[in-house]
Amino acid sequence: MGLSERKLRQQQELKDQIISCSREIVENEGWAALSIRKIADAIEYSVPVIYKHFENKDAISSYFVEEGFDKLFMELDQQINPTKDVSLKLRQLAKGYWLFAVNHPKHYEIMFGLGIPSCDRINEYENIKKVSDKMLNLIDEAILASGKEHVDRYLKLKTLWSILHGIVAIELLSLNTRENICPSAVLEDAIDGYIKSILV
Amino acid sequence: MGLSERKLRQQQELKDQIISCSREIVENEGWAALSIRKIADAIEYSVPVIYKHFENKDAISSYFVEEGFDKLFMELDQQINPTKDVSLKLRQLAKGYWLFAVNHPKHYEIMFGLGIPSCDRINEYENIKKVSDKMLNLIDEAILASGKEHVDRYLKLKTLWSILHGIVAIELLSLNTRENICPSAVLEDAIDGYIKSILV
DNA sequence: TACTTTTGCTAACACTGTTAACAAAAATAA
DNA sequence: TTATTTTTGTTAACAGTGTTAGCAAAAGTA
Numbered sequence: 001m002g003l004s005e006r007k008l009r010q011q012q013e014l015k016d017q018i019i020s021c022s023r024e025i026v027e028n029e030g031w032a033a034l035s036i037r038k039i040a041d042a043i044e045y046s047v048p049v050i051y052k053h054f055e056n057k058d059a060i061s062s063y064f065v066e067e068g069f070d071k072l073f074m075e076l077d078q079q080i081n082p083t084k085d086v087s088l089k090l091r092q093l094a095k096g097y098w099l100f101a102v103n104h105p106k107h108y109e110i111m112f113g114l115g116i117p118s119c120d121r122i123n124e125y126e127n128i129k130k131v132s133d134k135m136l137n138l139i140d141e142a143i144l145a146s147g148k149e150h151v152d153r154y155l156k157l158k159t160l161w162s163i164l165h166g167i168v169a170i171e172l173l174s175l176n177t178r179e180n181i182c183p184s185a186v187l188e189d190a191i192d193g194y195i196k197s198i199l200v
Numbered sequence: 201m202g203l204s205e206r207k208l209r210q211q212q213e214l215k216d217q218i219i220s221c222s223r224e225i226v227e228n229e230g231w232a233a234l235s236i237r238k239i240a241d242a243i244e245y246s247v248p249v250i251y252k253h254f255e256n257k258d259a260i261s262s263y264f265v266e267e268g269f270d271k272l273f274m275e276l277d278q279q280i281n282p283t284k285d286v287s288l289k290l291r292q293l294a295k296g297y298w299l300f301a302v303n304h305p306k307h308y309e310i311m312f313g314l315g316i317p318s319c320d321r322i323n324e325y326e327n328i329k330k331v332s333d334k335m336l337n338l339i340d341e342a343i344l345a346s347g348k349e350h351v352d353r354y355l356k357l358k359t360l361w362s363i364l365h366g367i368v369a370i371e372l373l374s375l376n377t378r379e380n381i382c383p384s385a386v387l388e389d390a391i392d393g394y395i396k397s398i399l400v
Numbered sequence: 401t402a403c404t405t406t407t408g409c410t411a412a413c414a415c416t417g418t419t420a421a422c423a424a425a426a427a428t429a430a
Numbered sequence: 431t432t433a434t435t436t437t438t439g440t441t442a443a444c445a446g447t448g449t450t451a452g453c454a455a456a457a458g459t460a
Contacts, residue, residue, distance in 0.1 A: 004458090007406090036448060046409050048450075057448065112369070152385075158370065159389045166366020169312070170358065185352075189359045193393035200396070207437090236417060246440055248419075257417065 015053045017043045022060055026106050034060075061110050068107035069127030075100040076134050086141045087195055093138060094164060094191045098184070101168040112165060135160055142198045156198060163190045215253045217243045222260055226306050234260070261310050268307035269327030275300040276334050286341045287395055293338055294364060294391045298384070301368040312365060335360060342398045356398060363390045 021042035025034050036057055040047045054060050079096030080089050101108045139156045143149065167187050221242035225234050236257055240247045254260050279296030280289050301308045339356045343349065367387050 035446085037446085047448090048410095049408065051449075052407085155385055155389055158386045159367075159393075162366035162370045162386055163363055163390060164366070165370055166362035166364065167359075169369060170362045170365055185355055186358045186362055189355055189397065190363060190394075193359075193397035194390070196396050196400070197389065197393035200400075235415085237415085247417090248441095249439065251418075252438085 011053070014043065014045075014049070018050060018053055018060070019063060022064075026064075031061075031106065031110060064107055065111050066127055068104065068111045069131055071104060071107065072097070072100045072111075073127060073130045073134065075103075076131065080134075080138075086138060086145050087199060089138050090142065090160075090195055091188075091191055093135065094187055097164045098168065098187055108168065112169070132157060132161075139198070142195075146199050148198070151198065159197075160194060163194055166190075211253070214243065214245075214249070218250060218253055218260070219263060223264075226264075231261075231306065231310060264307060265311050266327055268304065268311045269331055271304060271307065272297070272300045272311075273327060273330045273334065275303075276331065280334075280338075286338060286345050287399060289338050290342065290360075290395055291388075291391055293335065294387055297364045298368065298387055308368065312369070332357060332361070339398070342395075346399045348398070351398065359397075360394060363394055366390075 018039055021039050022034060025038055025042070034057075036047055036050050039050055039060075043049075054063075076093055076096040079092045079099070081092060082089075084092070135157055136153060139153050139160065143151050143153060143156070164187075167184070167190055170186075218239055221239050222234060225238055225242070234257075236247055236250050239250055239260075243249075254263075276293055276296040279292045279299070281292060282289075284292070335357055336353060339353050339360065343351050343353060343356070364387075367384070367390055370386075
């Protein structure tokens with residue numbers, strides 16, 4: 001018959017171990033250092049055991065992509081104060097995006113790390129929709145406030161996301177200056193222009 | 201004594217062959233498919249010969265990064281009409297940046313493909329300065345025209361570059377829609393906001 | 401106890417970048 | 431021309447990578 005409760009729990013524990021070991025390797029040594037054999041060593045099992053829990057190595061990365069978008073969503077949610085006016089909320093969203101990237105650079109790297117694989121399949125992920133919906137909410141509010149109902153909300157979403165990603169990619173990942181943890185001047189500058197482009 | 205003229209020429213030819221074979225592999229199969237052994241097969245020499253011309257595989261990628269920044273510079277130069285007003289020239293610069301990315305996506309990928317390696321060493325490249333100088337020229341002109349001399353030109357450079365990169369990364373590399381070859385609506389939208397943030 | 405399923409292992413395959421050691425060819429010196 | 435040195439290019443190995451087939455031992459079931 002089906003597997004016993006205990007076995008299912010043990011399997012889940014093993015999967016969790018694979019995830020947490022992977023996390024540690026990536027945090028300490030970067031994505032390039034993550035290998036199936038290294039994970040196997042860490043969990044003290046042989047290599048094929050990994051493949052019982054993840055179809056392949058890509059599936060492990062994908063897990064962190066999903067987790068990343070979830071964390072991003074929560075960070076945005078935490079930063080945005082619904083009672084404030086839309087202009088400030090857009091700034092808060094930008095700050096949240098920035099904070100997520102700064103605090104979870106490895107996640108950001110694999111989520112958007114165009115490196116080669118992940119961006120092709122960016123539409124395959126679930127949690128990404130939660131994030132874009134959150135952005136769209138604010139954009140709709142801004143469009144409404146500006147009275148310019150003809151503005152394309154999806155265009156504005158793409159523009160906003162592009163600006164945020166560009167800043168993070170250039171400033172955070174290029175120059176490894178972990179100094180300016182607070183939202184950078186570049187971010188303020190770019191978001192100013194963006195807000196003007198809707199509200200003014 | 202020194203190597204004969206003929207030998208030097210033959211060596212250069214071999215190096216050129218390594219480059220052109222690498223280019224072909226990357227164009228057809230992507231960066232992930234580029235391997236030393238594959239290059240060796242293509243040039244019909246054994247593996248260690250490659251290492252006579254390039255210190256390691258990274259050096260081959262770096263060659264294309266340099267080449268890429270050179271091509272980018274030339275594209276910007278071609279698009280910008282010096283006789284026009286600064287607002288239009290900024291739009292032309294953006295168009296040039298976009299066109300380069302669309303026409304040389306593999307170059308763009310390795311230049312900015314944060315994948316892992318290249319962005320760390322973005323300051324090590326020579327040609328990048330030519331590009332940023334070109335951007336700074338226009339920014340200075342715009343600042344002068346606006347009368348706002350207190351504006352930080354390097355902040356504006358970073359903001360501009362971030363916006364351009366963000367758009368290219370999100371729109372070009374994520375969704376592989378080669379349909380909209382012309383500067384995208386997102387680009388227009390974002391650049392509008394940027395220009396306003398200086399000139400208005 | 402006998403049988404079946406699950407579990408986890410070893411060992412291999414086909415790759416990767418890189419390099420040491422060596423043979424053949426070419427250039428130079430006697 | 432012959433002997434010596436230098437250059438050139440090879441094979442073969444090392445230490446990795448992702449992935450999987452085949453098998454033995456342990457666990458669960460009849």
